[in-house]
Amino acid sequence: MTILMVTPYAPYRDGIAAYAVQEVRRLRAEGVDIEVLSPLPSAAQHHLWLGGPRGMAALARRAGRYERIVLQFSPEMLFGACRGPVERVAVWAGLRLVAARTRLEIRLHEIEYGPLARNPAERRLAHLTLQAADAVTVHTQREVAQLSEAVGLDPGVVTLVDHGASFTAATQVSRDTARAELGLDQAEHVFLAIGFLQEHKGYDLAVDAFGKAGLAGQASLHVVGSVRVDHPDLLAYARRLELLCRVTTGAHLHNKYVSDEEFDRWIVAADTIVLPYREIWSSGVLERAKLYSRPVIATDVGGIGDQAPPGTLFFGDVESLVQAMKERAQTTADRLPPAGAARQSPEPVEEWTVDLDHPRRDDVEAQIRRRVRSRHLGGPNPAGGEAGGASPVDPLLALGSVLRPETLSARPGVSQVKRLIRRVLNWELQPIITHLEALQKATVEAVTELEVARRDGDTHHQE
Amino acid sequence: MTAPVAPGTIAVVPPRYGPGVVGGAEAVLAEAARGLRDRGHPVEILTTCARDHYTWANEFPPGESDDGGILVRRFLTRTDTGGVHRERIGARILNGERVSLSDQQLWVNDSLRVPDLWHHVLDHGTGYRALVFAPYMFWTTYAVGQIVPGRTILMPCLHDEPTARLDIFRPLMGGARGVWFLTDPEADLARRLLDVPARHAVIGSGIEIPGSYQPDRFRAETGITGPFVYYAGRREWGKGWSDLLAAYGDLVRQYPVDLALVTSGVGAVDAPADIADRVIDVGFVSDETRNNAMAAAVAYVQPSVMESFSRTVLEAWCAGTLVVANAQSAVVRWHVERSGAGLAYRSQAELTETLRFVADRPDAAAALARPGRAYVEQHYQWPVVLDRMEATLDAWLPGPATAGVGASDSVPGDGVAQAGDRP
Numbered sequence: 001m002t003i004l005m006v007t008p009y010a011p012y013r014d015g016i017a018a019y020a021v022q023e024v025r026r027l028r029a030e031g032v033d034i035e036v037l038s039p040l041p042s043a044a045q046h047h048l049w050l051g052g053p054r055g056m057a058a059l060a061r062r063a064g065r066y067e068r069i070v071l072q073f074s075p076e077m078l079f080g081a082c083r084g085p086v087e088r089v090a091v092w093a094g095l096r097l098v099a100a101r102t103r104l105e106i107r108l109h110e111i112e113y114g115p116l117a118r119n120p121a122e123r124r125l126a127h128l129t130l131q132a133a134d135a136v137t138v139h140t141q142r143e144v145a146q147l148s149e150a151v152g153l154d155p156g157v158v159t160l161v162d163h164g165a166s167f168t169a170a171t172q173v174s175r176d177t178a179r180a181e182l183g184l185d186q187a188e189h190v191f192l193a194i195g196f197l198q199e200h201k202g203y204d205l206a207v208d209a210f211g212k213a214g215l216a217g218q219a220s221l222h223v224v225g226s227v228r229v230d231h232p233d234l235l236a237y238a239r240r241l242e243l244l245c246r247v248t249t250g251a252h253l254h255n256k257y258v259s260d261e262e263f264d265r266w267i268v269a270a271d272t273i274v275l276p277y278r279e280i281w282s283s284g285v286l287e288r289a290k291l292y293s294r295p296v297i298a299t300d301v302g303g304i305g306d307q308a309p310p311g312t313l314f315f316g317d318v319e320s321l322v323q324a325m326k327e328r329a330q331t332t333a334d335r336l337p338p339a340g341a342a343r344q345s346p347e348p349v350e351e352w353t354v355d356l357d358h359p360r361r362d363d364v365e366a367q368i369r370r371r372v373r374s375r376h377l378g379g380p381n382p383a384g385g386e387a388g389g390a391s392p393v394d395p396l397l398a399l400g401s402v403l404r405p406e407t408l409s410a411r412p413g414v415s416q417v418k419r420l421i422r423r424v425l426n427w428e429l430q431p432i433i434t435h436l437e438a439l440q441k442a443t444v445e446a447v448t449e450l451e452v453a454r455r456d457g458d459t460h461h462q463e
Numbered sequence: 464m465t466a467p468v469a470p471g472t473i474a475v476v477p478p479r480y481g482p483g484v485v486g487g488a489e490a491v492l493a494e495a496a497r498g499l500r501d502r503g504h505p506v507e508i509l510t511t512c513a514r515d516h517y518t519w520a521n522e523f524p525p526g527e528s529d530d531g532g533i534l535v536r537r538f539l540t541r542t543d544t545g546g547v548h549r550e551r552i553g554a555r556i557l558n559g560e561r562v563s564l565s566d567q568q569l570w571v572n573d574s575l576r577v578p579d580l581w582h583h584v585l586d587h588g589t590g591y592r593a594l595v596f597a598p599y600m601f602w603t604t605y606a607v608g609q610i611v612p613g614r615t616i617l618m619p620c621l622h623d624e625p626t627a628r629l630d631i632f633r634p635l636m637g638g639a640r641g642v643w644f645l646t647d648p649e650a651d652l653a654r655r656l657l658d659v660p661a662r663h664a665v666i667g668s669g670i671e672i673p674g675s676y677q678p679d680r681f682r683a684e685t686g687i688t689g690p691f692v693y694y695a696g697r698r699e700w701g702k703g704w705s706d707l708l709a710a711y712g713d714l715v716r717q718y719p720v721d722l723a724l725v726t727s728g729v730g731a732v733d734a735p736a737d738i739a740d741r742v743i744d745v746g747f748v749s750d751e752t753r754n755n756a757m758a759a760a761v762a763y764v765q766p767s768v769m770e771s772f773s774r775t776v777l778e779a780w781c782a783g784t785l786v787v788a789n790a791q792s793a794v795v796r797w798h799v800e801r802s803g804a805g806l807a808y809r810s811q812a813e814l815t816e817t818l819r820f821v822a823d824r825p826d827a828a829a830a831l832a833r834p835g836r837a838y839v840e841q842h843y844q845w846p847v848v849l850d851r852m853e854a855t856l857d858a859w860l861p862g863p864a865t866a867g868v869g870a871s872d873s874v875p876g877d878g879v880a881q882a883g884d885r886p
Contacts, residue, residue: 010581010606010609010610011568011571011572011605011606011609012568012572013634021585024585025585025586028582028585028586029586036578040568040569040572041543041544041572041573041576042572042576043576043578043581043582043606044578045578045579047544170612170613171613181661226564226630227563227564228563228564228565229563229564229565230561230562230563230565230566256630256633256658257564257630257631257633257634258633258634258637259609259612259633259634259635259637259638260609260612260634260638261612261613261637261638262634262637262638262658414550437811
């Protein structure tokens, strides 16, 4: 018989998906016959939308086929499409049915206590479901206590599983190399806050505290992450962070979607990982910090207190975070140059210089490193390379022609419908496209003429 | 679980492989796999059971087979998602709209997926010396290429197109152990759009030069007697065919030239009625017929902007034929500027005048084309390309004989290497 793991899954890249991939890899290596079901199409063998009662009912129908189901529980995956308390109760009931049909392990990464407190029926169903499950696992002792209290569960039902049990390192670079590749100063104390940009992660608190700590010059704070969903609140938070970093010397927002390797490279490069979460259950970032033995400053929320390694500095408000940052920055103060010594400025960016007849690899390697450094320090982008020789007409040329979508589709009949729509609309659209293209051509030619005239003028002037 | 991997094996991962597969990246990977095998490297092909990249239907049987000493592992495709999100979000991407990360993920997963291939690499990825993926935008590269990034060599085959700007492709390229580019302009584009790792090199691709050409045979087979310019490939959106038609139309309407436009390949011709008799479609032809057509033509026209290598341009030069190229394609312009064997145009008006030049002065066109073949011979022969592949592999992912790579995603040494020679 086969085990089914129900979880967000790769190539989606969030904390639970990454956790699940590492666990699947470990189980498969142990010879366990395991399949994966994800709520959205992914690398999983199966996909099934689970955001409400229908999805859970469909999962219950499949449950009997499997020896065991491991559910990576998250509210978004299970209740994301619920339209009220009744549907939430139905989801729990469906999950109870799953537990009746096979051995169910519920691995709780997060749970919403609010609805449980507000709705006795949901609390009752949650209690029944968790009680019926073959195993309920969490990552910290504090989560055991909170969960037991919230749903009236015997604490003995809930077991602890090490969050980082299946975690493996994605990079082997040294701290110095990581810093060089990321363009970070070798001497500064580097604080890092990393993860998707969401208000509950509290990155703004870290920036605020860093500014108040007055550590610019001896330390820097790097917030690395991206906005996962185009929700107005999330976009607004990212903009707010960007503004905060702009006005806080030494604080930098790297709004980017990074690879697993780069994620770990940032952690290796850092002196201190800052987890200023306003709310969280447990943290994958914290586990990665432990993997590389990086000290942590964190808020004591959710299960972080239990999960954090010895020596973690906890804070409750911005003032205590300021103190914690100062304390941590002091641990590396000896790396800084003596007071009054001139800080070394970044090396100037140079043009590519490769002797095509006798190329030297070490020369190129040195150039690459300098460019990487320059790019991350915000200097001129050597990769662009053409800025100096660019023609004013280039942006116009880069526009290309007006591109019309293909009428081809893999879905039966859709190609014909698209072609029909194109024929119907063509009489109206084609003149507009023709006019646009004529306008573009005329503009290109006019700018080219002007550019030629300007260059001729420059030549005459030089003569 | 699939069978284990022999030590030192290089996995080549094209989305499709085998007879009847049409595609530039697929052809390059297949040739590279054969070349590396001939040089004594253990090579595996990890691919799908699909032949057609529109339907992704499973036409080849799944499982293992031997292709001349190369172990081919095929995995079933899944296309059970309907593609509604892909079309909806894809239209927004093409329109240049901002698309959220979650929608980008939805887009890339709402088409072909190959879970068994993904899990094969999850299980055995660290057993390979290297895994070579191309092109960047297919799920086989995007999803599978991020499992063991420390052993991933990405050959992105990047075009300047809206999808190349998607955030989801940043970790793919930024996390790869190394990147192989086909041309310098492609590398420049990647640097502008994505995070390019320090370990990257322009390795190019090889072109097979025919032993001889028979232009008269092409004329005899098609009945074409007069001078003509030639275009081979897909006559479709984004390939510039309509621009070529428009410029050619302007030419023959404005000037009394004796010049036909001959085309082969797939897609509707859609020539305006007044020039339809001068636009000749010879259909989908064999490589030999295409080569003969290249040799018979006064010039080969490459109107496409979205080129990462432009194999047909190099094939035209092998045949001794002038290339007329769209200067908006950085890659083709780069080939033209380096070889000196072509003329690049920047607008439709310039294309019209260029066509007039080749119609008026075919002798000058032939003279201009002369350096082209030497350019290809110098830069785009498989032995040279394979030398570059081996040099970068040795520098970035040393084989077990030289470095004792263990079963981990990490690889000894942080040395950054770049191939010295440009193709």
